[in-house]
Amino acid sequence: MEIDVQGKHGEQFYSLLVGLIAPRPSAWVTSKSPAGIVNLAPFSFFNMFGVNPPVVVFSPTLRPDGSKKDTHLNIEATKEFVIHASTEQHVDLINQSSKLLPHHESEVDWLKLPTEPSRVVDVPKLVGIPWALECKLQQIVPLGGGPVSGNLIIGEIVFIHVDDAILDEKNLPDPRKLKSVARLGGEYWCRTQDLFTQQRPK
Numbered sequence: 001m002e003i004d005v006q007g008k009h010g011e012q013f014y015s016l017l018v019g020l021i022a023p024r025p026s027a028w029v030t031s032k033s034p035a036g037i038v039n040l041a042p043f044s045f046f047n048m049f050g051v052n053p054p055v056v057v058f059s060p061t062l063r064p065d066g067s068k069k070d071t072h073l074n075i076e077a078t079k080e081f082v083i084h085a086s087t088e089q090h091v092d093l094i095n096q097s098s099k100l101l102p103h104h105e106s107e108v109d110w111l112k113l114p115t116e117p118s119r120v121v122d123v124p125k126l127v128g129i130p131w132a133l134e135c136k137l138q139q140i141v142p143l144g145g146g147p148v149s150g151n152l153i154i155g156e157i158v159f160i161h162v163d164d165a166i167l168d169e170k171n172l173p174d175p176r177k178l179k180s181v182a183r184l185g186g187e188y189w190c191r192t193q194d195l196f197t198q199q200r201p202k
């Protein structure tokens with residue numbers, strides 16, 4: 001199959017591209033509205049893009065009607081958020097938290113998930129998740145402005161929480177303990193159990 005994408009509406013390539021660019025980790029994001037409602041949602045357009053300063057980026061797309069998702073609105077207003085790990089243990093809750101609730105309703109309350117205050121940002125973090133990154137907004141970059149277009153939320157990590165239980169003897173994350181999951185195309189996800197190593201060229 002070959003497709004010339006130029007001049008075509010990008011939205012129609014969504015299912016193809018998320019199947020090709022896979023696996024993708026998910027940012028499981030808490031944010032807070034100016035009215036104090038805590039929002040929770042997963043975003044698999046996500047990664048880290050540098051460590052000096054430590055920068056993460058994820059992308060809530062605009063909805064098909066062109067409106068902004070709650071996470072996007074909240075971060076635009078309050079400039080803070082917390083990203084949590086996506087792991088096997090919580091995969092069902094991660095998936096459930098993608099439910100479209102009205103802006104004034106909290107996914108955290110709906111799923112009855114316990115939260116606790118963060119250390120630096122004024123957005124609560126989820127309790128009992130292997131890691132969480134408190135972030136301050138650096139900038140939002142809109143990628144088009146039409147329906148389902150992306151919006152890069154570029155955030156600087158200001159505080160890192162890691163559960164010691166997922167660390168190895170060098171105090172680094174042990175993937176066999178962390179048990180990350182990632183998104184593939186369609187309704188597929190993958191675990192991180194089939195591990196192998198490679199030496200980097202000198």
Ligand SMILES: Cc1cc2nc3c(=O)[nH]c(=O)nc-3n(C[C@H](O)[C@H](O)[C@H](O)COP(=O)(O)O)c2cc1C
Pocket residue numbers: 026039040041042043044045046059060061062069070071072094095097098099100101183
């Ligand atoms: C695992 C997973 C990953 C997702 N990744 C994204 C994403 O990268 N960008 C996006 O706009 N929506 C993504 N979604 C859908 C959002 O989570 C969904 O639209 C959610 O309702 C947004 O919530 P909010 O309006 O509270 O911010 C994903 C859903 C799931 C289950």
